[in-house]
Amino acid sequence: MGDELGAIAQRAVDAALAAGAGDAEAYVQDSLGREIRVFDGEVESLTEAGERGVGVRCWIDHRAGYAYGTELSEEGLGRIGQDAVETARIADADEFAAAPLGDGAGAPAIPGLHDPSLAGWTTERKIELAKRIERAAREADDRVVAVETAVYVDEEQRVAIASSTGLAGAFEATSAYAYTQAIAEARDDKQTGLGFGMGRSPEGLDSEEIGREAAERAATLLGARKPSSRTCPVVLDPTVAASFVGFIGGTLCADTVQRGRSLFAGRLGEVVASPALTVTDHATDPAGLNSSPFDAEGTPRGQTPLIEAGELVAYLHDSYTARRQQAQGAAGARTTANASRAGYRSPPSVSTSNLIIAPGSKSFEELLAEAGDGVYVTDVAGLHSGVNPVSGTFSVGATGRLIEGGRLAAPADEFTIASDLQSMLKTITAVASEARWVPFGGSISAPALLLGEMAVGGS
Amino acid sequence: MTVTRPAVPLIEAELAERVLERALQHGGEFADLFCEERSGLGLAIDESRIERVQRGSERGAGVRVVRGETSYFAHVDGLGEADLERAADTVAAAARGDRTEVQALEAAESRPLQEIAVAPSDVPAERKAELLRACDETARSAGDEIAQVQASYAEGNRRVTVANSEGRFAADDRTRVRLGVQVVARRNGAVETGFETLGGHRGFELVEEGAAERTAERASRIALTLLGADPAPAGAMPVVVGGGFGGVLFHEMTGHGLEADHIQKGASVYAGKLGEQVAAPHLEAFDDGRLPGEWGTDGIDDEGTPTQRTSVIHEGRVTSYLYDLVRARKDGVASTGNGRRESFRHLPIPRMTNTYIAPGEASPEGLISDVERGFYAVSFAGGQVDPTTGDFVFGVSEGYLIEGGKVTKPCRGATLIGNCLEALGRIDAVASDFEMKTGFCGKGGQRVPVGTGQGHVRIGELTVGGTAV
Numbered sequence: 025m026g027d028e029l030g031a032i033a034q035r036a037v038d039a040a041l042a043a044g045a046g047d048a049e050a051y052v053q054d055s056l057g058r059e060i061r062v063f064d065g066e067v068e069s070l071t072e073a074g075e076r077g078v079g080v081r082c083w084i085d086h087r088a089g090y091a092y093g094t095e096l097s098e099e100g101l102g103r104i105g106q107d108a109v110e111t112a113r114i115a116d117a118d119e120f121a122a123a124p125l126g127d128g129a130g131a132p133a134i135p136g137l138h139d140p141s142l143a144g145w146t147t148e149r150k151i152e153l154a155k156r157i158e159r160a161a162r163e164a165d166d167r168v169v170a171v172e173t174a175v176y177v178d179e180e181q182r183v184a185i186a187s188s189t190g191l192a193g194a195f196e197a198t199s200a201y202a203y204t205q206a207i208a209e210a211r212d213d214k215q216t217g218l219g220f221g222m223g224r225s226p227e228g229l230d231s232e233e234i235g236r237e238a239a240e241r242a243a244t245l246l247g248a249r250k251p252s253s254r255t256c257p258v259v260l261d262p263t264v265a266a267s268f269v270g271f272i273g274g275t276l277c278a279d280t281v282q283r284g285r286s287l288f289a290g291r292l293g294e295v296v297a298s299p300a301l302t303v304t305d306h307a308t309d310p311a312g313l314n315s316s317p318f319d320a321e322g323t324p325r326g327q328t329p330l331i332e333a334g335e336l337v338a339y340l341h342d343s344y345t346a347r348r349q350q351a352q353g354a355a356g357a358r359t360t361a362n363a364s365r366a367g368y369r370s371p372p373s374v375s376t377s378n379l380i381i382a383p384g385s386k387s388f389e390e391l392l393a394e395a396g397d398g399v400y401v402t403d404v405a406g407l408h409s410g411v412n413p414v415s416g417t418f419s420v421g422a423t424g425r426l427i428e429g430g431r432l433a434a435p436a437d438e439f440t441i442a443s444d445l446q447s448m449l450k451t452i453t454a455v456a457s458e459a460r461w462v463p464f465g466g467s468i469s470a471p472a473l474l475l476g477e478m479a480v481g482g483s
Numbered sequence: 484m485t486v487t488r489p490a491v492p493l494i495e496a497e498l499a500e501r502v503l504e505r506a507l508q509h510g511g512e513f514a515d516l517f518c519e520e521r522s523g524l525g526l527a528i529d530e531s532r533i534e535r536v537q538r539g540s541e542r543g544a545g546v547r548v549v550r551g552e553t554s555y556f557a558h559v560d561g562l563g564e565a566d567l568e569r570a571a572d573t574v575a576a577a578a579r580g581d582r583t584e585v586q587a588l589e590a591a592e593s594r595p596l597q598e599i600a601v602a603p604s605d606v607p608a609e610r611k612a613e614l615l616r617a618c619d620e621t622a623r624s625a626g627d628e629i630a631q632v633q634a635s636y637a638e639g640n641r642r643v644t645v646a647n648s649e650g651r652f653a654a655d656d657r658t659r660v661r662l663g664v665q666v667v668a669r670r671n672g673a674v675e676t677g678f679e680t681l682g683g684h685r686g687f688e689l690v691e692e693g694a695a696e697r698t699a700e701r702a703s704r705i706a707l708t709l710l711g712a713d714p715a716p717a718g719a720m721p722v723v724v725g726g727g728f729g730g731v732l733f734h735e736m737t738g739h740g741l742e743a744d745h746i747q748k749g750a751s752v753y754a755g756k757l758g759e760q761v762a763a764p765h766l767e768a769f770d771d772g773r774l775p776g777e778w779g780t781d782g783i784d785d786e787g788t789p790t791q792r793t794s795v796i797h798e799g800r801v802t803s804y805l806y807d808l809v810r811a812r813k814d815g816v817a818s819t820g821n822g823r824r825e826s827f828r829h830l831p832i833p834r835m836t837n838t839y840i841a842p843g844e845a846s847p848e849g850l851i852s853d854v855e856r857g858f859y860a861v862s863f864a865g866g867q868v869d870p871t872t873g874d875f876v877f878g879v880s881e882g883y884l885i886e887g888g889k890v891t892k893p894c895r896g897a898t899l900i901g902n903c904l905e906a907l908g909r910i911d912a913v914a915s916d917f918e919m920k921t922g923f924c925g926k927g928g929q930r931v932p933v934g935t936g937q938g939h940v941r942i943g944e945l946t947v948g949g950t951a952v
Contacts, residue, residue, distance in 0.1 A: 066552050
């Protein structure tokens with residue numbers, strides 16, 4: 025199968041060259057996915073579909089163009105090649121724009137990336153898994169009155185790339201995840217809670233645990249009130265910590281840095297965070313859903329430490345940003361193999377792969393004790409609209425629990441936490457010892473974090 | 484408004500009927516076939532250089548069979564007979580039960596809403612590059628403090644054809660154009676951003692005659708204004724919300740809760756509230772998929788139902804939910820034409836089109852002059868709501884303090900937070916300066932274009948979450 029996709033990629037490259045490209049690169053993706061949604065013990069929807077397409081980048085005298093399509097016939101590829109060439113002619117010349125010189129064929133395979141056990145699961149078994157999640161959420165707590173939807177999703181994906189510079193590579197991967205949202209009600213209050221799990225196949229999904237987490241998160245919030253407005257210590261649970269660190273990962277991508285849109289621009293080697301914080305981009309960890317043997321340009325992947333004990337040690341690069349960095353005098357700057365793409369419809373851009381926040385040495389209880397009186401945040405809303413990526417200032421909606429005398433106390437909702445990313449990183453005073461993978465807003469392994477102080481907006 | 488050329492169906496009625504028969508071969512109460520052909524061009528200017536030029540095209544179809552409460556769905560790339568049959572067979576393999584007879588398809592229905600004066604695909608790409616260069620220059624000419632300008636242009640055409648087992652056969656031809664300008668301004672250590680968009684279910688004429696430059700000018704003005712901003716206040720206070728994109732407040736606060744899927748699952752604070760008073764008697768609100776030229780407008784929805792103007796709040800009472808076919812059938816009502824999908828790869832779900840609060844009598848100045856100390860939210864970066872609890876949050880992209888009835892200092896880093904029903908009940912005045920704006924709405928992993936609108940609106944009390952505690 026990899027051979028067949030590889031041949032399509034090669035034909036797409038040839039088509040672009042024939043249309044007048046100086047260099048060309050093609051990315052072919054073929055995936056088969058299923059989504060099962062269960063509500064009230066019944067299947068609400070069952071979707072099964074394959075998707076196959078090609079994206080072609082080309083370069084003409086340092087002008088870059090991009091086109092994609094789903095018609096993979098000789099004629100279809102010919103048109104995509106022509107479109108790519110036409111777009112390149114509209115672009116302005118950019119001295120750093122050129123075909124990357126990666127060699128993905130040399131990248132070692134990642135064991136476990138493709139889990140064959142997925143193929144052994146029948147649709148009926150997957151439906152049963154989703155139903156069990158829903159049941160588990162209902163049974164975990166009497167106050168759970170409904171479960172919004174239990175969703176199971178999996179995908180088998182094959183990717184091949186080829187280029188006029190001699191690159192040829194292919195890999196396959198599987199993924200599976202599930203989530204549900206429980207609704208708990210008591211007296212006049214209604215609250216929702218999310219539970220989720222992820223893995224390379226349904227074998228890795230614990231239905232009981234996903235349901236239980238959703239129920240517990242919803243029920244715990246019942247009777248929540250607004251905390252009073254104040255400045256106080258804040259503990260972020262792993263899902264919230266992951267959201268923030270995922271956002272920071274975006275600001276460490278070299279394209280935003282080079283274009284002066286990152287608050288971390290020009291600060292390599294500086295202490296930008298508390299010594300408690302170490303963050304690494306880890307592209308070949310089989311547990312991370314964004315892992316692959318080589319990046320979207322064919323460069324073999326690896327690990328890149330970003331923040332080491334508070335010090336900013338690297339930005340993430342693709343071949344374009346590395347070339348540009350070198351020209352600006354950073355000798356030896358090279359791609360960190362962080363060219364990523366959402367699929368064949370969008371061209372590659374620099375992005376994090378899997379981010380790993382190094383766990384600390386304290387238990388969650390010790391974090392609470394250290395906070396003393398403050399707020400434990402279990403969920404934030406509005407991160408995409410409430411954070412200014414350039415200035416770093418943010419204000420987001422939050423729910424969670426009060427911390428009183430070093431212990432979890434009454435539930436709290438309808439409040440905001442606000443600060444700027446820079447101050448937030450510096451006020452991290454402790455990192456919990458247990459981390460979990462969070463698939464939202466990236467693929468991130470995060471522990472709970474204690475922030476020394478933050479503005480809480482409530483009543 | 485000129486009614487123009489009708490959309491031509493992507494496939495023959497006979498083929499559509501055969502595919503529907505095939506999808507229902509092992510049972511099912513309803514089936515539909517959604518065919519789509521889409522193409523688009525996007526380009527951007529950054530660092531005064533045209534880049535990220537992209538062109539793409541796709542054709543594909545989605546086949547759905549509904550049985551009881553269950554939808555079976557498959558989609559394929561391609562519109563050839565073999566492609567459509569493959570999708571039908573995949574769905575049929577899962578669906579079981581009593582068989583429905585497929586009704587004969589009528590001649591395809593098509594209701595184009597607006598003349599596309601200049602088809603974007605007829606305009607040379609170089610002209611679009613020039614437009615972006617003009618945006619870049621205009622934005623930079625606002626002052627030396629403008630440090631970065633990014634502008635992007637996107638055009639898209641979607642031809643869709645829907646056929647269903649109840650005999651409906653309809654086609655639509657949708658052209659959209661959108662421009663976005665983002666500006667970064669710096670002064671000493673301070674950095675602020677301004678963002679402005681222009682978009683419509685329109686042709687290239689939308690961005691001509693200085694419209695693009697005016698968009699760039701406004702983005703620069705916001706960034707420069709915010710450079711002098713103080714941290715936003717935190718706490719409960721009266722909030723005046725600006726016209727246009729301020730309507731996103733209604734979209735999140737009320738619109739999502741009225742979508743029938745949330746209602747039927749009991750996952751909405753508006754469930755069981757039909758006919759109930761939820762707002763002051765002067766409040767009127769609509770979802771209108773037929774507003775000529777607006778961003779959320781289409782001739783038919785993605786299930787082939789003609790779009791319509793639906794009153795959702797009349798005299799402060801909830802008057803209607805927003806339905807697609809599946810949810811309408813469950814409630815024994817007609818679809819309101821709100822069955823929308825991101826593409827042929829997605830199942831339709833109830834979605835808003837253009838939602839707005841109808842203009843009131845007040846003047847924007849009057850709304851502000853009555854406020855002793857409050858917050859003026861002119862524009863939002865976005866927002867979201869949990870329809871079940873009604874808790875919402877909005878990121879303010881341009882906001883000011885109101886002191887002694889006057890707009891005083893600009894504020895940065897503000898978020899508005901609250902609960903739908905409480906906030907809706909506290910809207911105490913609506914101004915007459917009505918305007919519509921464009922946005923993208925995400926729900927269930929699907930992103931669709933929506934319009935939001937209103938005149939200035941005042942909410943008696945709302946929590947502002949800033950850093951100035």
